[in-house]
Amino acid sequence: MDFLPLTLLLVLGLSLASPSSLGNETTTSIILDCPIPYQDVMGRCVHVSVIGVGTWHDMRSYCHSLGGEMIKIDSADFMYELLQFIKSEGIEVPNFWLGGSDEVQEGDWRWTDNTQIKMGAPFWANLCGETGEIILQPGGGTSQNCLCICSSQSFYFNDRGCDELMSVICALQ
Template identity: 40%
Template sequence: MGFGNWHYMREACHSIYGEMIKIDSPNFFLDLVLFLNNQSFEEEIYWIGANDEVTEGVWLWADHSTVQMGTPFWGTIDYYGITQKPNGGEKCDCAAIDKKSFYYFADYDCAAEDFSVICEYGLQGEI
């Protein structure tokens, strides 16, 4: 599907009658990580359908349901102590998963980053 910013890639999903992936179950998250690890994809970072563009700190999926915060979905960083993501503040309003971070959710600048995307179709779990 190529690479683009969050909004461009969301439109790319819509253009093929899909939506950016919603990862709201630990079991589904594990299945997705196992699937990605078993593939030979060149891409390492993928946009997912979560953002907090409307209200800072209130993360929502495309269907307006709330994104579960903390473990097991969001990663941590350890610069000068452990910090739970999301931690990018007002500049980082869109979520992605990164192979180098074990596919934990992280927040990025929606417009500045060019990543690939995972789209889903129909019912949850169909990738």
């Protein structure tokens, strides 16, 4: 491997292999199938950004600049594997934008590919309010139209204001 690409990987904190790729060869994907800065997570090329924050729209543009799109999490298995990847990589960023919103029509949550986002368990958080009432998510109304996951809510889906500053998870289509 040339010195410059290896140096770039080290500066960006990227690795050529994750702990999951070093195990049983019959059940894992080879990470090198994904172009840098993407890494293989359950057969999908994913980039978990750890070097900047922005609004939902800014971070969508960031994903586009890498040839990808904000991530779509449409299965519980993939969500589990993605969160295990974040944990195994030691990523400590608390909040990530995902590729979903209800900006077009309030209450109609859609991924960036216009498919509908599944509501309820196992994706969305249910929160306790100050008086102990259960607040079903998404619950932010017209002031919270963009989808994220936050460590403070155990990385369940949550709605937030699109102008908040968070990191992002991108994926190749």
